[in-house]
Amino acid sequence: MEKFLIAIDAGTTNTRAALLDQEGKLIGLQKAAVGVRNTAIDGDNHKLREAVKGCIKALLTNRGLLMADLGGIVASGMITSNVGLVEVPHICAPADAKTLAENVRTITLPEVCDCPIWFIPGIKSAQGPIGLDNFEDMDIMRGEEVESVAVIAQLHRGEPMLLVLPGSHTKFVAVDRARQITGSLTTIAGELLSAITQDTILADAVGRQFVAPGDYDPELMAAGYKEAEKYGLGRAAFLGRILNQFAIKDKTKIANYILGTVIQGDVQAAEQWLKGRGTGHTVVCGTGTMSRALADALAMDGGFGEVAMFDGDGELPLSTMGALEILRQGNYI
Ligand SMILES: O=C(O)C(=O)C[C@@H](O)[C@H](O)CO
16 A cells, blocks of 8 residues: 555444554554444434544544545445445445445545545345345345455355354355355344343343353353243243242353343354355354354354354454455555
């Protein structure tokens, strides 16, 4: 790269911006607890606009740089949705880094900054009319496709691959032999866990807490998983209260049990979706509790090939690595 570059990843609740030098080294990171959720709540995107503007300004000021020192700004994630900064339609799978590069939109938003921004589109899984007979074939993602590009660039082995990106919305992303993303499956696992943890009778049994990374307990997670397999989420979750009332006082253990009940639905959904696709190997992104639990549950299931965990190269966020790869494929940098 001849100049500096900023890579922005704006999701539902957070915005992150990374500053890279000419060698592609990370020299600054800014975060704001603002995302498209704020737009949905406020009915306009001024908070997101200000957050993005603020992150760019802080990155430049902290390094004594000017806008003219930038070779470009790239943005991905929910920032391209109807509640983001600019709506860019999803492109349709199959798609790879090159297809994404070909569909980048270059737009200047003077209210944010003078430098044009390269917006990377999201990916949808199907096209054509969607109705009650086929809506389950459709899925959408914005942001996870860019992280997927980073993982594919590092770990693709010339065989089909399943990527798992846990979060508020957990994504399963299918990749074929030719490195093409062929589709995705989304669940609201993170949001569901949050609702059970904060807003149900179970809140007391889990102490209103998620499982902290140091408190992860595979045995209790597996117990919740098995009960959900047998009885479904509603009954299995209530059994968490029974466990707490009559057998296990430790709320952290109950939180692990509840985590397993939620994870089970994800694994079942992925299994159903993958029928006939051929899994190859599976990579679970991240190192948090949800990632570890998903990796254990997928391995326990046995139908997902070799299951590994991956959290990038330890320097650049996955979204930045993926954005760089897409820009390179499109000769933007
Ligand atoms: O594309 C959209 O508009 C979505 O709502 C997909 C959403 O699940 C994101 O992928 C979360 O990062």
